[in-house]
Amino acid sequence: MTSPAEALERRIDELRAAVRKAVTAGERDRARELRKELRRLEDAWDEALDELADQTERPVKPVPRQAGPLLPLREQVHQALTLLGAPAAPRLIIAVHEAFHVGEIIPARLTSLRRDEERSFRTAPHSRPYYLCPALTADLLAPARGLLAVSTWPMANRVIGPLSPRVDFLISAIRLAGHLDRIPDPSTDARRLLWRFAANIPGAAPSAAAMTPAAVADAAEAELDIHRDSDRSHREAAAKRAREQLDDIEQLFGSRLRGVASTGS
Amino acid sequence: MDNDTSERLRRLRGAVPAKRHNARTVAALTGNPGCARRAVLDAAGVDKEQLARHVGFPAKFGQSQFAITRGNAFEAQVKANAFAELIRLLRETLELELNEVGQTDLEEVGGNTSQEMRHIRSRQKLTGAAADGESTFFDHPLLTLDVGGNTVYLEPDLVAFHHNGKFHVVEIKSFAVIDDQADGGKVAAAATQSAVYVLALRRLLGDDDAVSDEVVLVCPKDFSNQPVATKVDVRKQLIVLQHQLSRLSRIEKLVGELPPALTFDLAAGDDGKPTRSAAALTAALAEVEARYAPDCLAKCEMAFFCRKEASGCTATLGINVREELGGVETVAEALGLADGSLIASDSQAEAAAMLRTTAEIYGSVTA
Amino acid sequence: MAGEANAPLAAMIGSDVAHPTLLFVPQPRNRDMRFEFAASLAEVVLDYVRSRTQRSEVLGNDVVFLEAPQLLVPNRAGAAFVRLLGRSTRFRRTTGLYPVPQRVPTLGRWLTYLAERSEHPGSAAMLAMTEALSMHWASGQSALEDANLAAILGWIDPPDGVTGPEAAIAAEDPLVWPPAGPSTDPSFDNEVLAPAIRAYADSAPDSPRRMHALQTLERELRGQMEPTWRLMWRAVDVLRALPPGDTVEQRWTADRKDFSRYHNYLVMDGRPQARRDGAVVAARRLQTLEREQTLYDATRALDDPLVMANFRVTGEAFEGTVVSVERDRRVTGEKGRRITRPLIVVSTGDPMHLAVGAAVRSPARLGQEATIVEIRRLADSTLVTLELAGGMGRRAAPAPGTVPEEKDDITYTSAFPDAFRTPDLPPTELTPWTHGGPPQPYVPTEDDAREVWE
Numbered sequence A: 001m002t003s004p005a006e007a008l009e010r011r012i013d014e015l016r017a018a019v020r021k022a023v024t025a026g027e028r029d030r031a032r033e034l035r036k037e038l039r040r041l042e043d044a045w046d047e048a049l050d051e052l053a054d055q056t057e058r059p060v061k062p063v064p065r066q067a068g069p070l071l072p073l074r075e076q077v078h079q080a081l082t083l084l085g086a087p088a089a090p091r092l093i094i095a096v097h098e099a100f101h102v103g104e105i106i107p108a109r110l111t112s113l114r115r116d117e118e119r120s121f122r123t124a125p126h127s128r129p130y131y132l133c134p135a136l137t138a139d140l141l142a143p144a145r146g147l148l149a150v151s152t153w154p155m156a157n158r159v160i161g162p163l164s165p166r167v168d169f170l171i172s173a174i175r176l177a178g179h180l181d182r183i184p185d186p187s188t189d190a191r192r193l194l195w196r197f198a199a200n201i202p203g204a205a206p207s208a209a210a211m212t213p214a215a216v217a218d219a220a221e222a223e224l225d226i227h228r229d230s231d232r233s234h235r236e237a238a239a240k241r242a243r244e245q246l247d248d249i250e251q252l253f254g255s256r257l258r259g260v261a262s263t264g265s
Numbered sequence B: 001m002d003n004d005t006s007e008r009l010r011r012l013r014g015a016v017p018a019k020r021h022n023a024r025t026v027a028a029l030t031g032n033p034g035c036a037r038r039a040v041l042d043a044a045g046v047d048k049e050q051l052a053r054h055v056g057f058p059a060k061f062g063q064s065q066f067a068i069t070r071g072n073a074f075e076a077q078v079k080a081n082a083f084a085e086l087i088r089l090l091r092e093t094l095e096l097e098l099n100e101v102g103q104t105d106l107e108e109v110g111g112n113t114s115q116e117m118r119h120i121r122s123r124q125k126l127t128g129a130a131a132d133g134e135s136t137f138f139d140h141p142l143l144t145l146d147v148g149g150n151t152v153y154l155e156p157d158l159v160a161f162h163h164n165g166k167f168h169v170v171e172i173k174s175f176a177v178i179d180d181q182a183d184g185g186k187v188a189a190a191a192t193q194s195a196v197y198v199l200a201l202r203r204l205l206g207d208d209d210a211v212s213d214e215v216v217l218v219c220p221k222d223f224s225n226q227p228v229a230t231k232v233d234v235r236k237q238l239i240v241l242q243h244q245l246s247r248l249s250r251i252e253k254l255v256g257e258l259p260p261a262l263t264f265d266l267a268a269g270d271d272g273k274p275t276r277s278a279a280a281l282t283a284a285l286a287e288v289e290a291r292y293a294p295d296c297l298a299k300c301e302m303a304f305f306c307r308k309e310a311s312g313c314t315a316t317l318g319i320n321v322r323e324e325l326g327g328v329e330t331v332a333e334a335l336g337l338a339d340g341s342l343i344a345s346d347s348q349a350e351a352a353a354m355l356r357t358t359a360e361i362y363g364s365v366t367a
Numbered sequence C: 001m002a003g004e005a006n007a008p009l010a011a012m013i014g015s016d017v018a019h020p021t022l023l024f025v026p027q028p029r030n031r032d033m034r035f036e037f038a039a040s041l042a043e044v045v046l047d048y049v050r051s052r053t054q055r056s057e058v059l060g061n062d063v064v065f066l067e068a069p070q071l072l073v074p075n076r077a078g079a080a081f082v083r084l085l086g087r088s089t090r091f092r093r094t095t096g097l098y099p100v101p102q103r104v105p106t107l108g109r110w111l112t113y114l115a116e117r118s119e120h121p122g123s124a125a126m127l128a129m130t131e132a133l134s135m136h137w138a139s140g141q142s143a144l145e146d147a148n149l150a151a152i153l154g155w156i157d158p159p160d161g162v163t164g165p166e167a168a169i170a171a172e173d174p175l176v177w178p179p180a181g182p183s184t185d186p187s188f189d190n191e192v193l194a195p196a197i198r199a200y201a202d203s204a205p206d207s208p209r210r211m212h213a214l215q216t217l218e219r220e221l222r223g224q225m226e227p228t229w230r231l232m233w234r235a236v237d238v239l240r241a242l243p244p245g246d247t248v249e250q251r252w253t254a255d256r257k258d259f260s261r262y263h264n265y266l267v268m269d270g271r272p273q274a275r276r277d278g279a280v281v282a283a284r285r286l287q288t289l290e291r292e293q294t295l296y297d298a299t300r301a302l303d304d305p306l307v308m309a310n311f312r313v314t315g316e317a318f319e320g321t322v323v324s325v326e327r328d329r330r331v332t333g334e335k336g337r338r339i340t341r342p343l344i345v346v347s348t349g350d351p352m353h354l355a356v357g358a359a360v361r362s363p364a365r366l367g368q369e370a371t372i373v374e375i376r377r378l379a380d381s382t383l384v385t386l387e388l389a390g391g392m393g394r395r396a397a398p399a400p401g402t403v404p405e406e407k408d409d410i411t412y413t414s415a416f417p418d419a420f421r422t423p424d425l426p427p428t429e430l431t432p433w434t435h436g437g438p439p440q441p442y443v444p445t446e447d448d449a450r451e452v453w454e
């Protein structure tokens, strides 16, 4: 290694020690400053390393598993949600996608996706066949934390009452089981995904190895029977309110509480 | 608390906002109940961490980001898919009925995350739980507790409402339970912290019987990520906690005995550092009596300061030494009593006799 | 690593101060790497265990190795970690899902063995260095602070020009003395380890970046462990400078015997230790431990006058002068025979707390039973009358020198090697059905082997 890089490295080590010292002494501001300087040197060091590598061999940058997604992100998400048939959290959407498709979904991109959808709708309403939107809470008709839905679903499916998370979980289990039954030899990932549902549904499967999709669907159906009616009436009522009280945009993206307690935040 | 006392406490704290407590710091209040210094600092809302640093004895309570990441990931996992794993566990542990799956998210209110809003809504939902019967699981409710006249916001991982009318505090921790055993210290800390939530929930509902004194602890099993739930009885922790909290609210007497001008003001000057010198604050600290024990090192931000102050005292050697040497404050005194150069007072007679025999016997052996 | 149940990050191990082996895991959350770590550790540990089996002797009916393994760890938490590492590896299998080399489960059995053996009072199979030091030195700090190896060693053997207390305070700075494990310092985790692990994880295999990340990790981890490594050896030196007690040999023989027994078991049967002891095994174990504790306390008191001094302070032993002797006293025994039962009176200034009827022994004449028959408290001394039995030869009159004489200085203690007597439990095979019948050996289940280690 060339000596400037070595000098840089020594300086980086010193800075690290200094940061730890500041942290240990509780000097937060100083630690923050030192850290900034540290990051700067590390970047410089990275560059030095790259140059060095250029002379010898090209560094292999980590590559995503698949060179590029076959479908745009929003369509991948749409696919996963359509398969699940109910609002779902980003983690589950990613898990479904990975179980049945190639390519990776980067979690951070899901967050920006939601914003992009709303922006697109605001500039040119109803110009796309569907939008990805948040599910709405039944009581406040506000976006439910971390749940995505599809705009073409009936309102009653997009609002979430107290029983709805479990109901949707069971619905998704049934649909997932059905899908596994239909496709010829499902991947290990797909079976593992279904097991994550089955393990938490009474009577669905004695073990991961002994699990059959049909039995999982039956068990989920049995528990669903218990919740279905009260959930339905709750959701219908909320959906009715939403249609009456909310404008077009809000019906998809939810109403925000404004001005109520802005002092506190 | 009367106005006078509140005023005195404000003065003790000085021109800075009161230090916000959280469940961990409230739990820590039970650590050394006999210490007046701590009671006064806590009641006045003084930032002990900053104070300790300013007088040159910073506390060493760091947390590794690996531990934090692991904790968050485990909680997310057991709550994933509409609490799928938790529902299974609580059906077993709390004998929940199959239809008890309702959930209310209290981590935000229609996108608003202000503490006031969240607390109002948590109160609404929790007090209405029995009547509307909609929800069994209350995710991250925001509770409050009065700590020496200051409102503290507290956020349990989960509160579960059983059809028999009882609420259970559920605490999710990422330390492992291996072959049905877990680290005793960590279990104890989790129990005390949960007791804080139980108390806050009881105050919120205004009904002690509505909240079970058994909390549910959810931890990973063996070396896996699979969760297990265990009930933990926190009655003892509740008693200690209540005692300590009422002691804080009866702080009048302690405060009344302090010099009227005393203050621990940490208000910063233009350079961002407290304007009052370390020496002035050290002198102020000396006005309030401490009760140092080695345990403080793990529990109180002032520990290194108090240890230094107590050096030469028998208390620094541990609680048992202090008790065995009842009435003998310092090591020098103990040595004096042992070699007979000091005369024991009445209260020291027993300890002194023991010290003398020990000195004689050990002396005869090593001679 | 912090937050993970027993996820090993790094270890420094060896039997030569100049040549430690450094093992580390660049990505502690990666299961395969964890098993690789266990496999490498197994190589070192099993080699060492094997080296202890080269020579043996015959003791009674058993072949006993002349040496036994001894594991020294810095502190109690380190010993607990060894136990957990044993627990997490001993059930692993060489086939099926997540197969591992045979040496991994074997390592698990040995680590578990050492952890269990170390619970036996007097065993030196695995020692926490802080505790070994605390047994021989009293520092001026609390037990809590004594659990810091650098601090307690600072008191005992401070560097030149520094006092003990100063050295102990300096030892509390994690930047100067990194913690002796198993947990690393949080600021090290956050500022050094996390970026280094990230650099490793974000680099492509075999790239220069990855090579460099590995070097960084190794250097940083070595930096965290080397100070403790040196402390451990300094502690060993300090301990070795003490004269060994007379009964140390005896205790080490017990360790050697047990080691030989377990070695034999592994060859003949080899099933891993149970997750939990059954009731019968647990009761037996408890009884053994109690007996060993008594034996250990007693023999230590015989070895070391300072330990005996402590018994005297607490009143369980006393030292004094023989003031009168009734040497030829005979009484009628239970079977009607006349037997020799001398009486002696000892005057002591010690705070004796024993009662009439207590059985005591004198370390100098362990073969002779003594029973306290009378206690008279005077102003500044106590007169203790003792009846002696045994150890006086076969004749009617005691052989010369077998009974203490007037003006002799003598010590009597209630803690002596065979003071602990309990009804013997029936042999395990004969455990009555009321107690569940003979315990079945633990047969590890599929679940044990498949247990995820994430």
Ligand code: SF4
Pocket: B032, B035, B036, B037, B038, B290, B291, B292, B293, B296, B297, B300, B301, B302, B303, B304, B306
């Ligand atoms: S460290 Fe000091 S202030 Fe804190 S509890 Fe202990 S003695 Fe009291």
